[in-house]
Amino acid sequence: MPSNxxxxxxxxxxxxxxxxxxxxxxxxxxxxxxxxxxxxxHACRELLAAPMPDDPEGRTFAEAIAETLAEKALAGDIRxxxxxxxxxxxxxxxxxxxxxxxxxxxxxxxxxxxxxxxxTTGKLPAWFPQEEQANERTR
Numbered sequence: 001m002p003s004n005x006x007x008x009x010x011x012x013x014x015x016x017x018x019x020x021x022x023x024x025x026x027x028x029x030x031x032x033x034x035x036x037x038x039x040x041x042h043a044c045r046e047l048l049a050a051p052m053p054d055d056p057e058g059r060t061f062a063e064a065i066a067e068t069l070a071e072k073a074l075a076g077d078i079r080x081x082x083x084x085x086x087x088x089x090x091x092x093x094x095x096x097x098x099x100x101x102x103x104x105x106x107x108x109x110x111x112x113x114x115x116x117x118x119x120t121t122g123k124l125p126a127w128f129p130q131e132e133q134a135n136e137r138t139r
Contacts, residue, residue, distance in 0.1 A: 098123055 050061040055064065072080035106128050110118070114125050 048065075049060055052059055052061055052064055059067070064082075068070045069084050073084055110125070110128075118124055
C-alpha cells in the first residue's frame, strides 16, 4: 500500500472512470496490428526522401536514382528499362500450372504467410504433401 494513501485520502479511481472510452467487446484497440515495416526499410525510405548533398537541382536520392535509371534505359540498358517498368506498373504476375489435383488443392490452402515463406526460403509447411505422395494419389 502506498505510504501517501492515508495522507491524501485517495482511494483509487472510480469504477466509472474511462467507461465511455473503452472498446466494445470483441473490438480490437489496434485493428491494423503492428506496422510491418522493418528498421532497414524505414531507414532506406528516409534516405531516399532526403535531399542529395551538393546537388544543384535540389533532388532527393530517389529522384536522382530514377533519373539515372531513365538515362540508362534510354541508352539501351534493358535491365534499367525493366526496373522502371516494374516500379511504375508493378511486376507481371506469374502463373504456375499444377497437374496434380492433390498439389493444386494444397497450394490453394496455403496462406499468404506460407506463400511468402515458400517464395523466400523454398520451404513448404510440414502438412504440405510431398511430390511422391501427390503422384501416388493421382495414379
